[in-house]
Amino acid sequence: KAGVTQTPRYLIKTRGQQVTLSCSPISGHRSVSWYQQTPGQGLQFLFEYFSETQRNKGNFPGRFSGRQFSNSRSEMNVSTLELGDSALYLCASSLAVLGPDTQYFGPGTRLTVL
Amino acid sequence: AQKVTQAQTEISVVEKEDVTLDCVYETRDTTYYLFWYKQPPSGELVFLIRRNSFDEQNEISGRYSWNFQKSTSSFNFTITASQVVDSAVYFCALSETRETSGSRLTFGEGTQLTVNP
Numbered sequence: 593k594a595g596v597t598q599t600p601r602y603l604i605k606t607r608g609q610q611v612t613l614s615c616s617p618i619s620g621h622r623s624v625s626w627y628q629q630t631p632g633q634g635l636q637f638l639f640e641y642f643s644e645t646q647r648n649k650g651n652f653p654g655r656f657s658g659r660q661f662s663n664s665r666s667e668m669n670v671s672t673l674e675l676g677d678s679a680l681y682l683c684a685s686s687l688a689v690l691g692p693d694t695q696y697f698g699p700g701t702r703l704t705v706l
Numbered sequence: 707a708q709k710v711t712q713a714q715t716e717i718s719v720v721e722k723e724d725v726t727l728d729c730v731y732e733t734r735d736t737t738y739y740l741f742w743y744k745q746p747p748s749g750e751l752v753f754l755i756r757r758n759s760f761d762e763q764n765e766i767s768g769r770y771s772w773n774f775q776k777s778t779s780s781f782n783f784t785i786t787a788s789q790v791v792d793s794a795v796y797f798c799a800l801s802e803t804r805e806t807s808g809s810r811l812t813f814g815e816g817t818q819l820t821v822n823p
Contacts, residue, residue: 623809635797635813648810680749690740692801695809697751700789 593619596685596698604704610671613701617664617685619704623647624666625695626658629680638681641666642688678705708733708789710800712814718821719788727783727817729798735759738776740781741811751797757781788821795819 594600597616599611617624621675625648641660647671658681664685670677678701709732719725729738742754755765759775765772769786785792797813 597785604766625809625811627811635811637810637812640809650810682749682751684751684809684811692809694741694756695811696753697743699748699750702749704803 595682596679596696598683598698600701601699602702602703604706606706607673607675610669611673611703612667613681613683613703615666615668615683615685615698617666617683618696619622621674621685621687621696622626623665623686623688623695624660624664625684626666626668626672626687627682627684628652629682629700630676630678632678633681638668673705675705677703679703708735708800708802708812710798710812710814712796712798712817714817715815716818716820716822718822721790722787723821724784725788725819725821727796727806727819729781729783729787729814731779731798731800733800733802735802737798739801741801742772742781742783743797743799744796745816747794749791754783758806760773785819788819790821790823793819 599614602690610627623642625640627634640648644660655671682700684697686693686695711730738759740757743751747750763791771784773782795816795818799811
């Protein structure tokens with residue numbers, strides 16, 4: 593079974609721009625979660641989507657948004673980029689039909705904001 | 707609120723030494739899950755183990771073993787006879803079990819393990 597895939601793997605943007613990251617979950621997984629990893633804040637939960645609905649949300653500003661499609665693929669968008677948004681963005685998928693389940697992570701997208 | 711603490715920021719050992727990574731957690735839930743993940747330099751988080759709060763049995767998988775003690779809210783990870791390939795950052799994580807909480811993970815700060823030849 594193919595693992596979680598994320599595209600692109602690397603991105604360089606400038607302040608004020610917006611960016612869209614993509615995540616394809618493991619086949620059969622309906623839950624997709626996004627995490628931000630920075631040296632200062634560590635791994636922080638952004639949001640989770642299940643069956644095209646946001647089921648859970650972390651403590652991030654509204655500039656961070658996401659969506660999930662009917663095939664469970666997910667995108668996250670960051671608008672009006674700030675220098676502090678430079679991070680590794682990790683996507684994870686799980687079955688998670690009723691509550692939590694083991695999350696399997698993709699390789700991440702490394703975003704650099706200049 | 708949930709919290710996971712990994713007090714050891716960095717550990718350096720020589721190959722074949724045993725090493726234990728500590729994890730202490732806080733939660734008000736009576737039912738929860740605990741996880742360990744490994745993050746090699748490539749960046750991907752690799753799942754190692756999941757434990758639910760009702761199962762305090764220790765687990766061994768090859769050179770890896772985990773000690774879960776609910777009384778001290780700890781879930782420690784031991785690597786026996788460490789190898790250079792074990793060098794990575796290791797994360798302990800906690801998940802609530804309420805249906806509305808979905809699959810949200812709270813991570814510790816991570817422990818950078820370096821195994822020297």
